[in-house]
Amino acid sequence: MPDWDQVEAQASELLAAYLRINTTNPPGQEAAAAAFLAGVFAQHGITAQVAGAAPGRANLLAVLPAADVRQPPLLLTHHMDVVTADPAEWSLDPFGGLEKDGHLYGRGALDTKGLGIMHLLGMLLLQASGRPRHRHVLYLAVADEEVNSTHGMVWALDHWRDELAGATAWGEGGMGVRGVLGPAPFFGIATAEKLSLTLRLTARGQSGHGSSPHRQNANEILAQAIVRLAAWQQPLEITPVAAEMMQQAGRVFGGWRGWLLRRPQQRLAAPLYRSLLAGQPMLAAMLHDTVSVTVVRGGEKDNVIPGLADATLDVRLLPGREPDAFIERLKEVIQDPRVEVAVLYAPTPAPVSPTTNPLYTTLSRVIQRHAPGALVGPMQLTGCTDGRWLRRQGLPTYGLAPIIVDEQELAGIHGPDERLSRANLQLGTHIVFETLTALCGNDAAA
Incomplete structure (x- = not known):
C-alpha cells in the first residue's frame, strides 16, 4: 500500500x-x-x-x-x-x-x-x-x-x-x-x-436633455423591466435527480424537515418547501429556473437621457426546459413592448x-x-x-x-x-x- x-x-x-x-x-x-x-x-x-x-x-x-x-x-x-x-x-x-x-x-x-x-x-x-x-x-x-x-x-x-x-x-x-x-x-x-441561457434585454426610449425628464427614458424603462423580473417567483419543480438527492438527505433529518425531504413530490407541501429552502440558496437554485442580471448599460453623458439601454441576463433552466417557452413567459412578466429580448447563447440539452x-x-x-x-x-x-x-x-x-x-x-x-x-x-x-x-x-x- x-x-x-x-x-x-x-x-x-x-x-x-x-x-x-x-x-x-x-x-x-x-x-x-x-x-x-x-x-x-x-x-x-x-x-x-x-x-x-x-x-x-x-x-x-x-x-x-x-x-x-x-x-x-x-x-x-x-x-x-x-x-x-x-x-x-x-x-x-x-x-x-x-x-x-x-x-x-x-x-x-x-x-x-x-x-x-x-x-x-x-x-x-x-x-x-x-x-x-x-x-x-x-x-x-x-x-x-x-x-x-x-x-x-x-x-x-x-x-x-x-x-x-x-x-x-x-x-x-x-x-x-x-x-x-x-x-x-x-x-x-x-x-x-441546469441549462445555461444568456439573454439581452434592450430598452428603446427617446433621448433628450437631462434637464427635461420624460417617460421614455430608456434607463427607466429597463429598470422597470428588471424590477419585474426580480419579483418574479418561479414555481418549484423537483426533477428526478433532485428528488433522489432530497430523499437521501431526508434519511438523516428528523422532524418536519426529514418528513418533507423524504417526500419530494408532495405538492401540498409547497409552502413548507419554500420555508425549508429559505436558508439554503444552493438547494433552492436546483429546484427552479433562475434569472440573474449580470451586466447593465445605459447612457454615456451625465446630461443626456439615453434612448437606448440594455442588460444581460444569466438564465439557468432546469433540465428538460424549453428555452423558447421560457422566453415567452419572461416577456409576459416584463409586459413592455419597448423592451426587446434577444438570445446571446442558447443551450443544447444533455x-x-x-x-x-x-x-x-x-x-x-x-x-x-x-x-x-x-x-x-x-x-x-x-x-x-x-x-x-x-x-x-x-x-x-x-x-x-x-x-x-x-x-x-x-x-x-x-x-x-x-x-x-x-x-x-x-x-x-x-x-x-x-x-x-x-x-x-x-x-x-x-
Missing part, C-alpha cells in the same frame, strides 16, 4: 507548482500547464499528447493502457484554466502556490487544479501497484472551460474522438460539503446540470447520467468507507461544466472532487483566498486510487 503521508507531501508539492502557473482565462495560456503535467507523466514512463487549437492554448491526453481490456475506458478530466484573481483581495499571492495553516492557497486550488493532481497521482499509484488492469485509464486536461470550452473540451472531443469513444468520465461538480444538508458532509455527485453506472456506485462505496456517516447522493449542478459536452456525446459523466470542505472554503471558488488543505489532498487521492483500483480490477462491474 502507498505511504499516504508521503503521497500527501508529493501532492502538495505538485499542486503548489501547478498553482504557480498563471492560466487566467482570458487569455488562458494553458500550454505551460500542459507542459508541466506532461513532464510529470514523462517521469513515470507515460507519454502524453499535447495539442491545441490556437497559440498558447493546449490540451493534454495521457493514457494508462490495460493489457487485457474487458471494460470501457475510464476518463479522468479537469480544466487547467482559471478565473481572474485580484491580489488586493487575497491574503496570499493567488499565483504563489503558498501554504498557510495546512492549506495551499491559489487560484484554481478547488476549481480544478486540485482535482487534476488527485487524478494524476491516483493514476500513477495505480500504475505503481502493478495490479492487472482491465480497462484503459485516460487523463484529459483541457483549456478554456471558464469561457466557452471552444479551445478545450469541444476541441478535444473532436480531436481525440477515437480515444475518448465509449468512456465513462469523472470530472468536476460536487464536493463533500458540511452544513448544506445537516451536520454530516454531503457528497453530491453531479449527474446533471442527458442525465444514470446512478447505476459502476463509477457512481463504486465512488459512493469508497466515500462511505473513508467518511463514515457521510451522505452520498446525485446532484444537479446549478452551474455549467465541461460535463455537458461529454454527456452530449453520450459519455456518462460524474462530477465530484472527493474532499470535505465547509462553506467558508467553498466560497473561495471564484472568490478570494481559494485554498485546499493538505489533508484533503491526501483524502482525495486516496479515494481516487481506491476507486480506480476497484474499477480496473477483476471485480469491476460491467
